[in-house]
Amino acid sequence: MMTATEQQVSRMNGPGTSRAKRWTVAEPHAGAAELADRLRTSTLIAQILLNRGLHEAQECQDFLRPSLKCLHDPAKIPNLTKAAQRIALAIREKQRIVIYGDYDVDGITATAILWHAITLLGGSADTYIPHRVDEGYGLNADALKQLCTSGAQLIVSVDCGVTAVEQAKVVRDCGVDLIITDHHEWHDDALPECFAIVHPRLPSDQPAYPNPHLCGAGVAFKLAWGIGQATNGATRVSDSFRTFLVEATALAALGTIADVVPLVGENRILAAFGLSGLKQSQLVGIKALIESAGLTGQKLDSYHVGFLLAPRLNACGRMGHAQLAVEMLTRADLPRAMEIANYLEQQNRERQTIEKQILAEALQQVADLKMDGDDCRAIVLAGAGWHAGVIGIVASRIVDRFNRPTIIIALNEDGIGQGSGRSIIGFHLTKALDACADLLLGYGGHEMAAGLKMDATNLEAFRRRFCEYASSMLEPEQLVPELKLDSLADLAQVTTALVADLQRIGPFGMGNRKPLLVARGLELAAPPRRVGKTGDHLQLYVRQGASSMKCIAFGYGSMFDQLRAGTRLDVAFEPTINEYNGSVSVELTVKDLQLA
Numbered sequence: 001m002m003t004a005t006e007q008q009v010s011r012m013n014g015p016g017t018s019r020a021k022r023w024t025v026a027e028p029h030a031g032a033a034e035l036a037d038r039l040r041t042s043t044l045i046a047q048i049l050l051n052r053g054l055h056e057a058q059e060c061q062d063f064l065r066p067s068l069k070c071l072h073d074p075a076k077i078p079n080l081t082k083a084a085q086r087i088a089l090a091i092r093e094k095q096r097i098v099i100y101g102d103y104d105v106d107g108i109t110a111t112a113i114l115w116h117a118i119t120l121l122g123g124s125a126d127t128y129i130p131h132r133v134d135e136g137y138g139l140n141a142d143a144l145k146q147l148c149t150s151g152a153q154l155i156v157s158v159d160c161g162v163t164a165v166e167q168a169k170v171v172r173d174c175g176v177d178l179i180i181t182d183h184h185e186w187h188d189d190a191l192p193e194c195f196a197i198v199h200p201r202l203p204s205d206q207p208a209y210p211n212p213h214l215c216g217a218g219v220a221f222k223l224a225w226g227i228g229q230a231t232n233g234a235t236r237v238s239d240s241f242r243t244f245l246v247e248a249t250a251l252a253a254l255g256t257i258a259d260v261v262p263l264v265g266e267n268r269i270l271a272a273f274g275l276s277g278l279k280q281s282q283l284v285g286i287k288a289l290i291e292s293a294g295l296t297g298q299k300l301d302s303y304h305v306g307f308l309l310a311p312r313l314n315a316c317g318r319m320g321h322a323q324l325a326v327e328m329l330t331r332a333d334l335p336r337a338m339e340i341a342n343y344l345e346q347q348n349r350e351r352q353t354i355e356k357q358i359l360a361e362a363l364q365q366v367a368d369l370k371m372d373g374d375d376c377r378a379i380v381l382a383g384a385g386w387h388a389g390v391i392g393i394v395a396s397r398i399v400d401r402f403n404r405p406t407i408i409i410a411l412n413e414d415g416i417g418q419g420s421g422r423s424i425i426g427f428h429l430t431k432a433l434d435a436c437a438d439l440l441l442g443y444g445g446h447e448m449a450a451g452l453k454m455d456a457t458n459l460e461a462f463r464r465r466f467c468e469y470a471s472s473m474l475e476p477e478q479l480v481p482e483l484k485l486d487s488l489a490d491l492a493q494v495t496t497a498l499v500a501d502l503q504r505i506g507p508f509g510m511g512n513r514k515p516l517l518v519a520r521g522l523e524l525a526a527p528p529r530r531v532g533k534t535g536d537h538l539q540l541y542v543r544q545g546a547s548s549m550k551c552i553a554f555g556y557g558s559m560f561d562q563l564r565a566g567t568r569l570d571v572a573f574e575p576t577i578n579e580y581n582g583s584v585s586v587e588l589t590v591k592d593l594q595l596a
Contacts, residue, residue, distance in 0.1 A: 021592050022477065023572065025485045025518060026051050035060065045501045047487045048515045052505075064504045066269045068246070072211060074222040074229070078204035083179045083196040084226030087156065091123035091231065095153040098126045100139065101326065102159040102216065103317030105258035105310045109251040110158035110181075110220035112285070112329035117224035120244055121231050126152075127330065129322045133388045136418065137451045138444060139164040148174035157181060159216025159255075161192065162199055163444050168192035181219045183261075184446050185430040198223060211266040213511075217255025218270060221248055249274035250281045251329070257302050258310035260448060262511025271507045275300055285329035288337035289313070292345045302507040312341070315348035318389030351390055358386050358394050362408065363401070372402055377479060378470030380463040382409035382417060382456075392420035392449070399424060403481045405432065405470055411456050419452040421445070426478050427470065435469045436462055448510075483592055485572055489517040491547035494575045494586055502575065514574055519544065521596050524567045528560055535560075540590070542569065550578070553590035568596035 029035075029050040036046035038057040054060045062070065075081045090097050097118060101111030111127050118125040128147060130140050138160045144167055147155060154177050161168075161180035165187075171178040171194065178194040183201075191197060198219060200209045214222070225245055228237035237245065253274020256267050263271055278286060278300045290296055293308045300309075316325040328340040362381050366372050371379045379398055386394075391408040398406040399422045409419035423429040429450045433443045439462045443452035454462060494517070508514045522542040529539045531552070538560060540551040551571065553559075563569075573588040 020480060022480050022482045023485060023518070023592070024482055026487060028487070031055070039064075041501055042493070042498060044487055044489060044493055044498060044517070045505075048502075048505060051486050052512070066272045068249075068269065068273060070269055071266055072209070072222075074226040076206065076209050077198060077200050077214075077219070077222055078202040078206065078209070079196040080198045080223055080226050081230075083156075083181070083198050084223060084230040086154065086177060086179060086195060087118065087123075087223075087227050088121075088230035090154045091118060091121050091227075094124065096126070096151050097123060097154045097156065098128055098147050098152040100128045100144075100147075100155055100157045100160070101322075102137065103129050103132045103322035104159075105313045106216040106255040107159035108313055108317070108322055108325045108329065109255035109258075110215075110217040111326050113217060113220040113224050113248050113251050114156065114158060115326075115330045116244065116248065116283075117227055117241075120241065121227065127323070127326050129317070129326055131321055132317050133418070136442075136453060138442075139167040141167045141170045144170050145174065148176045152176055154179070158220050159183070160444075162186040162197065163192075165190050165192050168194045181216070181223055183214055183216055183219055184444055187434075213262045213264075213267060215256050215259040215261045215267070217252045217259070218261075218267065220255075221245070221252040221270065224248065246273070247277065247282065250277040250283070250286055253278065254305055254310065254313070257305040257507070257509055258314070260510050263302070263507055263509040264511045268507065268512060271302065271509070275302065275305070275507055278305075283329065284334045284337045285332060285341075288328060288332075288334065288341035289344075291338070292341035302509050306509070311351075312344045312348050315351045316344050318387075318393075319347040319351050319354075351393075354387050355390050355393050355397075358383070358390055358408075359397050361386075362394055362398060366398070366402070371404075374476070374479075376467065377404060377474045378467045379404050379406040380409070380466055381407070382411055382419075382459055384411045384413075386410040388412075388418040388420075391418075392422070392451075395420050395422040398422075403479055405429060405474075407452070407466060409452075409454070409459065411459075415456045416441070417454045417456045417459060419454065421450045421452070423448045423450075424478065425482075427474060432466060432469050432473070436465045439465060483572055484513065484516065485518045486515045487517055489519055491519060491522070491542070491544040491549055494519075494549065494588070496577060496584060496586055499575050499577050499586060516572055516574055516591055518570065518572045520570045522569050522571055524563060524565055524569065527565050528563045530557055530560055532557070538563075542571065542588075549586060549588055551588040551590050553593060556590065556593065559593075562595070570594050570596050 032043045032046040036043045049060050054063055099111050099114050101107040115125050156179045158181050162182035162184055163186055179196050180194055181198040200214045201212045228241040232238050249270055252270045256271050261267055313325050316322050324340050328337045365381050388410040391410050395406045395408040405423045405427045407419050407421040409417040411417050421429050428447045430445050439458045441453040502515055522544050525541040525543045525548055531537045531539050536557040538553040538556045572592040573590050576587050576589050578585050578587040
């Protein structure tokens, strides 16, 4: 395993960075120079690859050149072949299929993938997405009964259902087959009884699936592949269906990146090919979504998906009904898709306004409840009138600010609280909710994110139990945000060629973070300059020997008075390319800094 030098950093921070960070600087690998020679790259790139557990030249080359040929056989996922054959039968016999999806980006894109696959193969599929506020997360018994009585002959869930024990009985009692596809945690005491449960981590007699971290859209993509095989009666799919699968990686990438699953192995392959395919996608819904975000013709990366495209899709489920987003990505023609995309843009702006209001109230509540102290290792907040569709984002903002597992609960007039939680590395959120199960009406999710429903009268008991559980599971150092740094670097090593090589390590996200470097003893070549509308950010010019470089330090405006020409700094940074008036240069985006 990689050894590391951990350093606690104490400094004055800018707005939004109020907590000290732990710097973990990776020790130099003895084999970095040899690996760099074999790969014909720099020792910095070799060091970063070694930090990610890649030691052999061939596996490094495979990592730097991801291939669809490296995707795992879908038949390795438990029960996938059985489910694919049942759906293929429904397609042949013209049975009415209903795809029941979740209302987030992962569920929306998973629904779209299966709808296109079934339609392309000659079947007919309807889609059903529950309303986030009115019905809540997962399979809804009343909705399932209505679907069955209205003629559904096969129901396929995507991105939900693995905990729906009672709901599955409703479908069975109606004499309808139910296939559940999911990737979330299930309760240990029982699994739903249905035709098949397709889940990458489900226990089975066969060897464990090599990628336990598929998201819902990833599972749907593999199931679509399996349906293509079953329909074709061979391990290969038809040429036209293969073309579709390549196109569908764009939808799978949206779900994979938005659901924040680890971007390693198969997930990284799907994300890499999907991102490259988004720009050229022939799906009118994707075209409309990209145009509404002002990204037409641009090269798209995980940032564009996570912060520009995914929020627009999510806004539909948060502020209204996600069925519109599904329509945009399935049946809609281009004019209708553009109409929906523009509506999603309006809803996203409304979501941003509401989010700011709730966040301000939540931060005040943190202070009032004294949940920002060192003795408090989790945060539980609740408010009447908070929009249930927005609380998940607010929970993420609170985690970013305080680095504690956070549950935000919207209290309804009927005395029911609907909650959304986000976690930190090392704290399994659904296991924490397992410890509070008797206080909840329902819950589900995975390690880093979860949803719940509770009687408002249990709020204080839940807050106390959840925080006690966090105190028993988390060590104090886990509450200090960690900044993992890949290597020490000299400014002379930070070139445009290095930045280009770093991009090949992407797409970046959970499990494959952006490489960060640290330079020590840099000298401020000039006084700092405040930038931004309110002067919250700093522009710095640093030098080291004969090399000098511009830096942008977002949120460090409060350090302005401490810095002057000649000040020595240690800087943790991400190197980026700055293009201005035809000139290309390297600029450092500061992630943390301290006085040397």
